[in-house]
Amino acid sequence: MHPIELRSDNAAGVAPEIIAAVAAANVGSALAYGGDDHTAQLRELVREVFQHPEAEVFPVISGTAANSLALSAVCPPWGSILCHETAHILRSEGGATSMFGAGAVMRGLQGERFTLQPTSLHAAFASTNWGDPHHSQPSVVSLTCPTDMGTVYRVDEVAALATIAHERGLRMHLDGARLANALVALGCSPAALTASAGVDLFSLGAMKNGSLSTDAIVCFDPAVSAQLVYRVKRAGHVASKMRFQSAQLHAYLTDGLWLRLAARANQAMAALAAGLREMGVTFVVEPEANMLFANVEQHAAGSLAAAGLLFYEMSPGVIRLVTSFQTTDADVAEILRRAAPVLTAS
Ligand SMILES: Cc1ncc(COP(=O)(O)O)c(C=O)c1O
Structure with missing residues:
Protein backbone atom coordinates (compact mmCIF):
# COMPACT_ATOMS: atom_id res chain seq x y z
CA MET A 1 0.00 0.00 0.00
CA GLY A 13 7.43 18.94 -3.57
CA VAL A 14 7.93 22.02 -5.72
CA ALA A 15 5.39 23.35 -8.20
CA PRO A 16 6.56 22.75 -11.80
CA GLU A 17 6.03 26.45 -12.59
CA ILE A 18 8.55 27.35 -9.86
CA ILE A 19 11.12 24.88 -11.17
CA ALA A 20 10.61 26.36 -14.63
CA ALA A 21 11.13 29.87 -13.27
CA VAL A 22 14.41 28.86 -11.61
CA ALA A 23 15.58 27.26 -14.85
CA ALA A 24 14.58 30.35 -16.83
CA ALA A 25 16.56 32.56 -14.43
CA ASN A 26 19.62 30.39 -14.95
CA VAL A 27 20.82 32.30 -17.97
CA GLY A 28 24.08 34.20 -18.01
CA SER A 29 25.23 36.24 -15.03
CA ALA A 30 23.47 38.76 -12.84
CA LEU A 31 24.48 41.09 -10.07
CA ALA A 32 24.53 39.34 -6.69
CA TYR A 33 22.75 40.17 -3.41
CA GLY A 34 19.51 41.35 -4.99
CA GLY A 35 20.95 43.78 -7.50
CA ASP A 36 19.46 41.75 -10.33
CA ASP A 37 16.46 42.28 -12.62
CA HIS A 38 14.45 39.41 -11.12
CA THR A 39 14.55 41.05 -7.70
CA ALA A 40 13.59 44.44 -9.16
CA GLN A 41 10.68 42.83 -10.98
CA LEU A 42 9.62 41.02 -7.83
CA ARG A 43 9.51 44.32 -5.90
CA GLU A 44 7.24 45.83 -8.57
CA LEU A 45 5.00 42.78 -8.57
CA VAL A 46 4.69 42.78 -4.77
CA ARG A 47 3.69 46.46 -4.90
CA GLU A 48 1.04 45.61 -7.48
CA VAL A 49 -0.32 42.48 -5.80
CA PHE A 50 -0.50 44.05 -2.34
CA GLN A 51 -1.52 47.44 -3.74
CA HIS A 52 1.07 49.40 -1.83
CA PRO A 53 3.54 51.73 -3.62
CA GLU A 54 6.15 51.50 -0.87
CA ALA A 55 6.09 47.78 -0.18
CA GLU A 56 9.50 46.15 0.08
CA VAL A 57 10.17 42.44 -0.16
CA PHE A 58 13.00 40.52 1.48
CA PRO A 59 13.40 36.91 0.36
CA VAL A 60 14.59 34.65 3.21
CA ILE A 61 15.10 30.94 3.54
CA SER A 62 12.36 30.00 6.03
CA GLY A 63 9.19 31.08 7.76
CA THR A 64 11.09 31.25 11.02
CA ALA A 65 13.57 33.72 9.53
CA ALA A 66 10.75 35.80 8.04
CA ASN A 67 8.85 35.98 11.33
CA SER A 68 11.74 36.57 13.68
CA LEU A 69 13.53 39.15 11.54
CA ALA A 70 10.33 41.04 10.77
CA LEU A 71 9.40 41.12 14.44
CA SER A 72 12.88 42.21 15.49
CA ALA A 73 12.45 45.32 13.35
CA VAL A 74 9.27 46.42 15.11
CA CYS A 75 10.01 45.40 18.69
CA PRO A 76 12.70 46.99 20.88
CA PRO A 77 14.67 44.68 23.21
CA TRP A 78 12.53 45.89 26.11
CA GLY A 79 9.32 45.27 24.19
CA SER A 80 6.89 42.40 24.11
CA ILE A 81 5.19 40.66 21.22
CA LEU A 82 1.57 39.77 21.79
CA CYS A 83 0.42 36.62 20.01
CA HIS A 84 -1.98 33.76 20.53
CA GLU A 85 -0.78 31.13 22.97
CA THR A 86 -0.75 28.58 20.12
CA ALA A 87 1.25 30.80 17.74
CA HIS A 88 4.07 29.22 15.78
CA ILE A 89 6.43 32.05 16.75
CA LEU A 90 5.90 31.16 20.41
CA ARG A 91 5.65 27.38 20.28
CA SER A 92 7.69 26.18 17.34
CA GLU A 93 10.50 28.50 16.35
CA GLY A 94 13.06 27.74 19.03
CA GLY A 95 12.95 31.23 20.48
CA ALA A 96 14.19 32.80 17.22
CA THR A 97 12.07 35.89 17.78
CA SER A 98 13.51 36.39 21.28
CA MET A 99 17.01 35.93 19.89
CA PHE A 100 16.71 38.36 16.98
CA GLY A 101 14.64 40.62 19.23
CA ALA A 102 17.64 40.86 21.57
CA GLY A 103 15.62 39.49 24.47
CA ALA A 104 12.18 40.81 23.54
CA VAL A 105 9.48 38.96 25.46
CA MET A 106 6.74 36.94 23.81
CA ARG A 107 3.35 36.92 25.50
CA GLY A 108 0.93 34.15 24.56
CA LEU A 109 -2.68 35.27 24.91
CA GLN A 110 -5.93 33.35 24.92
CA GLY A 111 -8.66 33.74 22.32
CA GLU A 112 -11.49 31.72 20.78
CA ARG A 113 -10.99 29.67 17.59
CA PHE A 114 -7.27 29.86 18.31
CA THR A 115 -7.37 33.52 17.24
CA LEU A 116 -6.70 36.72 19.12
CA GLN A 117 -9.83 38.69 19.95
CA PRO A 118 -10.17 42.36 20.91
CA THR A 119 -10.71 41.13 24.47
CA SER A 120 -7.36 39.30 24.32
CA LEU A 121 -5.57 42.58 23.56
CA HIS A 122 -7.59 44.64 26.05
CA ALA A 123 -6.75 42.13 28.80
CA ALA A 124 -3.05 42.20 27.89
CA PHE A 125 -3.01 45.98 27.88
CA ALA A 126 -4.84 46.11 31.22
CA SER A 127 -2.28 43.83 32.83
CA THR A 128 0.69 45.91 31.60
CA ASN A 129 2.45 48.48 33.70
CA TRP A 130 2.93 50.99 30.89
CA GLY A 131 6.09 53.05 31.21
CA ASP A 132 7.42 50.87 34.03
CA PRO A 133 10.92 49.64 33.14
CA HIS A 134 10.32 46.52 35.28
CA HIS A 135 7.81 45.38 32.64
CA SER A 136 8.30 44.59 28.96
CA GLN A 137 6.31 47.09 26.94
CA PRO A 138 3.82 45.69 24.40
CA SER A 139 5.23 46.72 21.02
CA VAL A 140 3.71 44.52 18.36
CA VAL A 141 0.75 42.23 17.83
CA SER A 142 1.46 39.15 15.73
CA LEU A 143 -1.40 37.22 14.14
CA THR A 144 -0.98 33.86 12.45
CA CYS A 145 -3.32 33.49 9.49
CA PRO A 146 -4.30 30.74 8.98
CA THR A 147 -3.60 29.87 12.59
CA ASP A 148 -1.53 26.87 13.58
CA MET A 149 -4.85 25.15 14.22
CA GLY A 150 -6.23 25.78 10.73
CA THR A 151 -8.65 28.61 11.49
CA VAL A 152 -8.69 31.83 9.51
CA TYR A 153 -9.08 35.43 10.71
CA ARG A 154 -11.76 37.38 8.83
CA VAL A 155 -10.66 40.64 7.23
CA ASP A 156 -12.73 42.72 9.65
CA GLU A 157 -11.20 40.84 12.60
CA VAL A 158 -7.69 41.71 11.42
CA ALA A 159 -8.72 45.32 10.86
CA ALA A 160 -10.31 45.58 14.32
CA LEU A 161 -7.21 44.15 16.00
CA ALA A 162 -4.96 46.46 13.98
CA THR A 163 -6.97 49.48 15.08
CA ILE A 164 -6.65 48.48 18.73
CA ALA A 165 -2.92 47.84 18.31
CA HIS A 166 -2.25 51.09 16.47
CA GLU A 167 -4.25 53.15 18.97
CA ARG A 168 -1.77 52.03 21.64
CA GLY A 169 1.23 52.58 19.37
CA LEU A 170 1.83 48.89 18.64
CA ARG A 171 2.69 47.58 15.20
CA MET A 172 0.76 44.84 13.43
CA HIS A 173 2.55 41.74 12.13
CA LEU A 174 1.06 38.77 10.36
CA ASP A 175 2.62 35.33 10.10
CA GLY A 176 1.45 34.40 6.62
CA ALA A 177 3.23 31.07 6.34
CA ARG A 178 0.04 29.91 4.59
CA LEU A 179 -1.25 33.30 3.48
CA ALA A 180 -2.47 32.01 0.11
CA ASN A 181 -4.62 29.38 1.86
CA ALA A 182 -6.19 32.13 3.96
CA LEU A 183 -6.85 34.35 0.94
CA VAL A 184 -8.53 31.50 -0.90
CA ALA A 185 -10.60 30.59 2.16
CA LEU A 186 -11.74 34.19 2.55
CA GLY A 187 -12.08 34.95 -1.14
CA CYS A 188 -10.55 38.38 -0.55
CA SER A 189 -7.74 40.26 -2.27
CA PRO A 190 -4.16 40.07 -0.92
CA ALA A 191 -4.33 43.77 -0.08
CA ALA A 192 -7.62 43.43 1.83
CA LEU A 193 -6.12 41.05 4.38
CA THR A 194 -2.81 42.92 4.71
CA ALA A 195 -2.14 46.57 3.85
CA SER A 196 -5.80 47.66 3.83
CA ALA A 197 -6.51 45.84 7.10
CA GLY A 198 -3.70 47.71 8.85
CA VAL A 199 -0.96 45.08 8.73
CA ASP A 200 2.44 46.82 8.84
CA LEU A 201 4.54 43.87 7.77
CA PHE A 202 4.08 40.18 7.23
CA SER A 203 5.72 36.89 6.42
CA LEU A 204 4.84 35.76 2.93
CA GLY A 205 4.95 31.99 3.02
CA ALA A 206 5.70 30.23 -0.24
CA MET A 207 7.60 27.10 0.73
CA LYS A 208 4.55 25.17 1.99
CA ASN A 209 2.73 26.02 -1.20
CA GLY A 210 5.13 25.16 -3.98
CA SER A 211 8.31 27.22 -3.78
CA LEU A 212 11.71 25.55 -3.80
CA SER A 213 13.75 27.49 -1.30
CA THR A 214 12.23 30.80 -0.32
CA ASP A 215 9.72 32.61 1.80
CA ALA A 216 9.82 36.39 2.24
CA ILE A 217 9.17 39.36 4.47
CA VAL A 218 6.92 42.04 2.99
CA CYS A 219 6.99 45.41 4.72
CA PHE A 220 4.80 48.43 4.02
CA ASP A 221 6.67 50.93 6.21
CA PRO A 222 9.79 52.40 4.56
CA ALA A 223 11.41 53.23 7.92
CA VAL A 224 11.07 49.61 9.04
CA SER A 225 12.26 48.36 5.64
CA ALA A 226 15.37 50.53 6.00
CA GLN A 227 16.21 48.61 9.19
CA LEU A 228 15.35 45.25 7.69
CA VAL A 229 18.03 45.73 5.04
CA TYR A 230 20.64 45.45 7.79
CA ARG A 231 18.86 42.94 9.99
CA VAL A 232 18.32 40.48 7.15
CA LYS A 233 21.95 40.81 6.07
CA ARG A 234 23.36 40.39 9.59
CA ALA A 235 21.27 37.27 10.05
CA GLY A 236 22.83 35.79 6.92
CA HIS A 237 19.64 35.83 4.88
CA VAL A 238 20.75 37.88 1.91
CA ALA A 239 21.49 35.18 -0.63
CA SER A 240 24.24 36.10 -3.05
CA LYS A 241 22.26 34.38 -5.81
CA MET A 242 19.05 36.10 -4.79
CA ARG A 243 17.83 36.13 -8.38
CA PHE A 244 16.78 32.50 -7.99
CA GLN A 245 14.74 33.25 -4.88
CA SER A 246 13.20 36.28 -6.53
CA ALA A 247 12.40 34.30 -9.67
CA GLN A 248 10.55 31.75 -7.54
CA LEU A 249 8.52 34.39 -5.74
CA HIS A 250 7.81 36.23 -8.97
CA ALA A 251 6.44 33.07 -10.58
CA TYR A 252 4.54 32.30 -7.38
CA LEU A 253 2.71 35.63 -7.42
CA THR A 254 2.24 35.82 -11.19
CA ASP A 255 -1.23 35.17 -12.67
CA GLY A 256 -2.51 33.86 -9.34
CA LEU A 257 -0.34 30.73 -9.26
C1 LIG B 1 2.17 29.00 10.92
C2 LIG B 1 3.63 28.81 10.66
N1 LIG B 1 4.46 29.85 10.75
C3 LIG B 1 5.78 29.74 10.53
C4 LIG B 1 6.34 28.53 10.20
C5 LIG B 1 7.83 28.44 10.07
O1 LIG B 1 8.28 28.02 8.86
P1 LIG B 1 9.71 27.30 8.73
O2 LIG B 1 9.54 25.91 9.22
O3 LIG B 1 9.99 27.40 7.27
O4 LIG B 1 10.69 28.06 9.54
C6 LIG B 1 5.52 27.40 10.09
C7 LIG B 1 6.10 26.08 9.75
O5 LIG B 1 5.51 25.05 9.87
C8 LIG B 1 4.14 27.55 10.35
O6 LIG B 1 3.30 26.49 10.29
Missing part, protein backbone atom coordinates in the same frame (compact mmCIF):
# COMPACT_ATOMS: atom_id res chain seq x y z
CA HIS A 2 1.56 3.29 -1.03
CA PRO A 3 1.88 5.92 1.71
CA ILE A 4 -0.28 9.03 1.45
CA GLU A 5 1.16 12.29 2.74
CA LEU A 6 -0.82 14.20 5.36
CA ARG A 7 1.96 15.18 7.78
CA SER A 8 2.61 18.64 6.45
CA ASP A 9 2.42 20.79 3.35
CA ASN A 10 6.16 21.19 3.96
CA ALA A 11 6.53 17.59 2.84
CA ALA A 12 5.15 18.41 -0.60
CA TRP A 258 -0.08 30.91 -5.46
CA LEU A 259 -3.87 31.10 -5.15
CA ARG A 260 -4.45 28.20 -7.54
CA LEU A 261 -2.00 26.03 -5.60
CA ALA A 262 -3.62 26.94 -2.29
CA ALA A 263 -7.10 26.41 -3.69
CA ARG A 264 -6.16 22.82 -4.53
CA ALA A 265 -4.95 22.24 -0.97
CA ASN A 266 -8.06 23.83 0.53
CA GLN A 267 -10.41 21.91 -1.75
CA ALA A 268 -8.71 18.65 -0.86
CA MET A 269 -9.12 19.48 2.83
CA ALA A 270 -12.78 20.39 2.41
CA ALA A 271 -13.45 17.03 0.72
CA LEU A 272 -11.44 15.15 3.32
CA ALA A 273 -13.22 16.88 6.20
CA ALA A 274 -16.62 16.19 4.66
CA GLY A 275 -15.79 12.51 4.25
CA LEU A 276 -14.51 12.16 7.81
CA ARG A 277 -17.52 14.00 9.18
CA GLU A 278 -19.79 11.52 7.42
CA MET A 279 -17.96 8.75 9.30
CA GLY A 280 -18.82 10.49 12.57
CA VAL A 281 -15.34 11.91 13.21
CA THR A 282 -15.33 15.12 15.26
CA PHE A 283 -12.82 17.95 14.95
CA VAL A 284 -11.07 20.08 17.54
CA VAL A 285 -12.19 23.08 15.50
CA GLU A 286 -13.78 23.43 12.07
CA PRO A 287 -11.01 23.39 9.44
CA GLU A 288 -11.05 26.54 7.33
CA ALA A 289 -7.97 26.12 5.15
CA ASN A 290 -5.78 23.04 4.60
CA MET A 291 -5.19 21.76 8.12
CA LEU A 292 -7.45 19.56 10.24
CA PHE A 293 -7.23 18.38 13.83
CA ALA A 294 -9.42 15.32 14.33
CA ASN A 295 -10.41 13.55 17.50
CA VAL A 296 -9.27 9.99 16.88
CA GLU A 297 -8.59 7.44 19.60
CA GLN A 298 -5.00 6.27 19.85
CA HIS A 299 -5.74 2.70 18.74
CA ALA A 300 -7.59 4.02 15.67
CA ALA A 301 -4.71 6.38 14.90
CA GLY A 302 -2.43 3.37 14.99
CA SER A 303 -4.67 1.55 12.51
CA LEU A 304 -4.72 4.58 10.19
CA ALA A 305 -0.93 4.70 10.27
CA ALA A 306 -0.82 0.96 9.58
CA ALA A 307 -3.04 1.65 6.55
CA GLY A 308 -0.30 3.84 5.09
CA LEU A 309 -1.61 7.26 6.05
CA LEU A 310 1.19 9.62 7.07
CA PHE A 311 0.13 12.13 9.75
CA TYR A 312 1.14 13.47 13.15
CA GLU A 313 -0.44 12.51 16.45
CA MET A 314 -0.40 15.86 18.24
CA SER A 315 -1.57 14.59 21.61
CA PRO A 316 -3.27 11.40 22.76
CA GLY A 317 -6.55 11.31 20.84
CA VAL A 318 -5.82 14.16 18.41
CA ILE A 319 -4.29 13.72 14.96
CA ARG A 320 -3.30 16.45 12.50
CA LEU A 321 -3.97 16.07 8.79
CA VAL A 322 -2.57 18.57 6.29
CA THR A 323 -3.26 18.69 2.56
CA SER A 324 -1.07 20.43 0.02
CA PHE A 325 -1.17 21.60 -3.58
CA GLN A 326 -0.12 18.07 -4.46
CA THR A 327 -3.06 16.32 -2.80
CA THR A 328 -5.30 15.01 -5.56
CA ASP A 329 -8.98 14.05 -5.54
CA ALA A 330 -7.82 10.47 -5.98
CA ASP A 331 -5.67 10.82 -2.84
CA VAL A 332 -8.66 12.05 -0.85
CA ALA A 333 -10.84 9.21 -2.10
CA GLU A 334 -8.13 6.70 -1.20
CA ILE A 335 -7.60 8.21 2.27
CA LEU A 336 -11.31 7.94 2.96
CA ARG A 337 -11.44 4.40 1.59
CA ARG A 338 -8.65 3.32 3.94
CA ALA A 339 -10.04 5.27 6.89
CA ALA A 340 -13.63 4.05 6.62
CA PRO A 341 -13.19 0.59 8.18
CA VAL A 342 -11.11 2.09 11.01
CA LEU A 343 -13.17 5.15 11.85
CA THR A 344 -16.68 3.86 11.31
CA ALA A 345 -15.80 0.95 13.60
CA SER A 346 -14.11 3.06 16.32
